[in-house]
Amino acid sequence: MEEGKAYSPDGVFAHLEMLEARAHEAAVKQEETEQQEEKLARLKARAQELRFQRDELRAKVELQEKGQLGKGGVVSDPAQPSARAVLEWKIKSVEATLQVFYLTGISGKLTKRGVCFCISTAYEGTYLDSYCLDLLIKPEVQIHRHSVPVFIPLEQIAKKYLQTDIRRFLSVLSDHLNAYAGRRYQADQLQEHFSDQIEGTLQRNSLCNLLVFSYNVSSKSKTFPFKVRLLYGDLCCSLPTEVVVSCAPDAPVSLAETAAAHSDLFRRVALHKAFRSFSSADESVDGAP
Amino acid sequence: MRGFLDTHRTGQAVALGEDQRPVPLRKHAPGLGDFIMDETVAEYIRRTVLKIPRDEIKTMLQKWGFLSEAQLQTINFHQLKDNISQDVVQLCEENSADIKQAAVLDIIYNYIYPNKRVWSVYQMNKTGEETDFFDLTDFKKKIKRRLRSALKNVTITFREYEDNAVWIRIAWGTPYTKPNQYKTSYVVYHSQTPYVFISASVLKSNLPLLCQALVVASNYHDIREMELRSHSLNSLKDIVFKRYSQNFQTYYPKPLRERDVAPETDLRIIQENKNEKERIERVNREIFGDGPQPKLEFAQYKLETMFKSDPKMDVLDKKEPFRCLVKFSSPHLLESLKSLAPAGMADAPLSPLLTCIPQKARNYFKIREKKGLFPGSFVSP
Numbered sequence: 310m311e312e313g314k315a316y317s318p319d320g321v322f323a324h325l326e327m328l329e330a331r332a333h334e335a336a337v338k339q340e341e342t343e344q345q346e347e348k349l350a351r352l353k354a355r356a357q358e359l360r361f362q363r364d365e366l367r368a369k370v371e372l373q374e375k376g377q378l379g380k381g382g383v384v385s386d387p388a389q390p391s392a393r394a395v396l397e398w399k400i401k402s403v404e405a406t407l408q409v410f411y412l413t414g415i416s417g418k419l420t421k422r423g424v425c426f427c428i429s430t431a432y433e434g435t436y437l438d439s440y441c442l443d444l445l446i447k448p449e450v451q452i453h454r455h456s457v458p459v460f461i462p463l464e465q466i467a468k469k470y471l472q473t474d475i476r477r478f479l480s481v482l483s484d485h486l487n488a489y490a491g492r493r494y495q496a497d498q499l500q501e502h503f504s505d506q507i508e509g510t511l512q513r514n515s516l517c518n519l520l521v522f523s524y525n526v527s528s529k530s531k532t533f534p535f536k537v538r539l540l541y542g543d544l545c546c547s548l549p550t551e552v553v554v555s556c557a558p559d560a561p562v563s564l565a566e567t568a569a570a571h572s573d574l575f576r577r578v579a580l581h582k583a584f585r586s587f588s589s590a591d592e593s594v595d596g597a598p
Numbered sequence: 599m600r601g602f603l604d605t606h607r608t609g610q611a612v613a614l615g616e617d618q619r620p621v622p623l624r625k626h627a628p629g630l631g632d633f634i635m636d637e638t639v640a641e642y643i644r645r646t647v648l649k650i651p652r653d654e655i656k657t658m659l660q661k662w663g664f665l666s667e668a669q670l671q672t673i674n675f676h677q678l679k680d681n682i683s684q685d686v687v688q689l690c691e692e693n694s695a696d697i698k699q700a701a702v703l704d705i706i707y708n709y710i711y712p713n714k715r716v717w718s719v720y721q722m723n724k725t726g727e728e729t730d731f732f733d734l735t736d737f738k739k740k741i742k743r744r745l746r747s748a749l750k751n752v753t754i755t756f757r758e759y760e761d762n763a764v765w766i767r768i769a770w771g772t773p774y775t776k777p778n779q780y781k782t783s784y785v786v787y788h789s790q791t792p793y794v795f796i797s798a799s800v801l802k803s804n805l806p807l808l809c810q811a812l813v814v815a816s817n818y819h820d821i822r823e824m825e826l827r828s829h830s831l832n833s834l835k836d837i838v839f840k841r842y843s844q845n846f847q848t849y850y851p852k853p854l855r856e857r858d859v860a861p862e863t864d865l866r867i868i869q870e871n872k873n874e875k876e877r878i879e880r881v882n883r884e885i886f887g888d889g890p891q892p893k894l895e896f897a898q899y900k901l902e903t904m905f906k907s908d909p910k911m912d913v914l915d916k917k918e919p920f921r922c923l924v925k926f927s928s929p930h931l932l933e934s935l936k937s938l939a940p941a942g943m944a945d946a947p948l949s950p951l952l953t954c955i956p957q958k959a960r961n962y963f964k965i966r967e968k969k970g971l972f973p974g975s976f977v978s979p
Contacts, residue, residue: 418847425847441846454957456840460790465727514732514789515762521733544729 414487415479422446423453428483430490432547433579437490442482450475460515461485462544484545491547491579492517498581506584508534518544520580526556526567526587533560535568539575552576635691642700642779643690646707647683655682658710662703665689697779701755705767708784709759712831715784715797719826719834719959720809722792722818730817732789734764740815741766748807753777763788770804783808786831792818793838795831825962833892837956843889878939878946885953891932897961899924899951904967919967932956 390398410416417426423446429439443453450471457463463482470478496513503524511522518541525532535556542550554572556564574583650658656675659665665686673685690699708715738756745752751771758764766785771777783804786795794812798805809821828834836842901922928934932955939946947953955961 420847427846441844443844443846454840454844456844456846459792459839460788462727462729510758512734512758513762514734516732516790518729519731519733521735540731542729 415483423450426479428479428486430483430487432487432491432494435494437494440486457482457486458489458515461489481545488541488543488545488547489516492541495547495580496520498579499584502581503584503588506588516544517541520549524584526564526571528561528564528567533557533564535571537575539580547579548577549575635695636697638776638779639695639697639700640687640691642697643695643703644683644687645780646700646703647686648679649707652679652682654710655679655686658703658706659686661706662699664693664695664699664703669693697753697777698755700779701753701767701769702757704779704782705755705757705765708767709757709765713829715831716827716829717786717795717797717831717834719824719838720794720796720812720821721824722794722813722816722821724792724818730790732816734758734789737764737789737815741811744811744814745807749773749804751775751777753779761788768799768804768808770799770801785812787812787816788835788839789816791839793824794821795834825960827896827961828892828894830893833894836892837959842892842956843887845883845887881946882936882939885947886932886936891930891936892956893933894931894955894961895927895929897926897931897952897955898963900962900964902964902966926952931961 407416412429414429414431415426416429417424420443423444426442426444427439428442430437440455440457442455442457445451445453452463452467452471455463461482462485466478466481466485470481496511496517499507499522500511506524508523508525511520513520520539521537523534523536526535527533533556535554538551538553539549540551541547552572552575554568554575556568571583571587574586578586647655652675656670656673659670660667669689669692673682673689675682742754745754745768749771750773753767753769753771755767756764757767764787766787768783768785769777769779770781770783778801781799781801783799783801784797785808794816796805796808798808813819813821824838826834826837833842901924902919904919926935935948935952938944938948951963951965
């Protein structure tokens, strides 16, 4: 007001202008507060809405958990899998792949200085022992340590293939180990399940490439011993290459034929399976006149 | 061939027919004829029985199988061992036991108590690559023939065990004297392996002959001692057959082992050097693996290195090697070495000289100076 008095001639206009500006300012302010209030209300409503949603979801989760505990997985909707779930799934699948490698019989793992291979053996669907080989790669491939049985000709196989063809080396070694495990398994099965038919002891060596034993064959209510000598000439094979079945000379002629038939069977079929077929065939032979 | 009808005409079948016939052994008391047992046999059986702990005598006699179950029933196993042994001898006299049977009892005792002897490992070599069909009957025949032709008087007894091991007991004599049953050699051989475990007799002079017989019988060309000795036969086997825990890194699913980890129950204790502890544990496991260690009693290092000192001190003449013998001994050497670092008594990893024992398959070493390599390196602190 004092200013207005000072500039009286045009003070009125100036005063009016000033009042106008103030009025405008006040109007703008009012509008702003109104807008803010509106926004606040909106946000409050939104918060309310979200709270409601949260409660709904919570209830759902609770329901789901209860359902899973109770009925074991009545999952409502296939929601987006979380990152953690994806990771777990990936780990599982990688583990399964490694498991599959193990099932193939040869698996490897990188070590600090080379590779550690593991060869698992199996015979006719039965998993048997596993053997490990720790290889160093530099300066040249060499066997650092291993658990391969000492009578397996590892050194010879290594001399032939280790430097030139490591795949071949592993496959030949695996053949040797599998054949050995198979031969041993057959001999073990024979001793375990047919010891009542075997006379004396089953003589074998470490590689199980020579088996000598005798077993009883009955004919016309008399029993005759058969002597068997099985020679496994191929160390990568679990069936014999040379079979000798012999019986006493006082045995009836028909037994010589039986011996020949048995010998043929030993050549083709696993030892314990051959014996299983004898015991089932024996009954029918006994029954025949 | 005689006595057996052969369906496949091969040479082997002939050998088989002969194999089955037991090799006749000469009686040690010729002329006595009837059921009178040799006095030395009686005494030997008596002393063998005395060695067995009393509560094991019965089971061991059952394993022997020479006395019938009815005969064993008559023995009072609760009386003094001396009396038990007398009773056993009397029954053996009834069955007219000879030295062959007595030797079998001794093998059974030694098989159950192999730790009573010191075993040394020998390694055989062959030049060819032909596959070997080890025939036990053949092996026995060759051993007997070789030893008998040289000594005439020698008791050789074999016994096979389930793990494809054949145990051989040899009592040595000379062409003019009877075998000494109390100074026997023992040999354990696993067919088709280059390793032989020998517990030699005090009569060392027969060792070369024994080695020769083994090489011939098992189709090898030469044999050498491996510098690996222990009372524990099984640990020696674990070492050379690589059955000790080697801790391979594989994806092969290992069965979970329950570790006897003592949990740190007192929360007030703060592990200051947790990382270091974990490092030691890891390094130790890399070297020794998780499993139990083979049992050795000694590791011996013979040093033949030059003594290096300040030239001003002039302690020893430098030309002379500094001879020194370092011997580590413990009831269970490798287990002790394994626990050194975790116990804080040594830095991990231990010196490879100590940790290479199972892998190198030797516990007797000779250390010589490296030639021409860093001549001054020995002095550096």
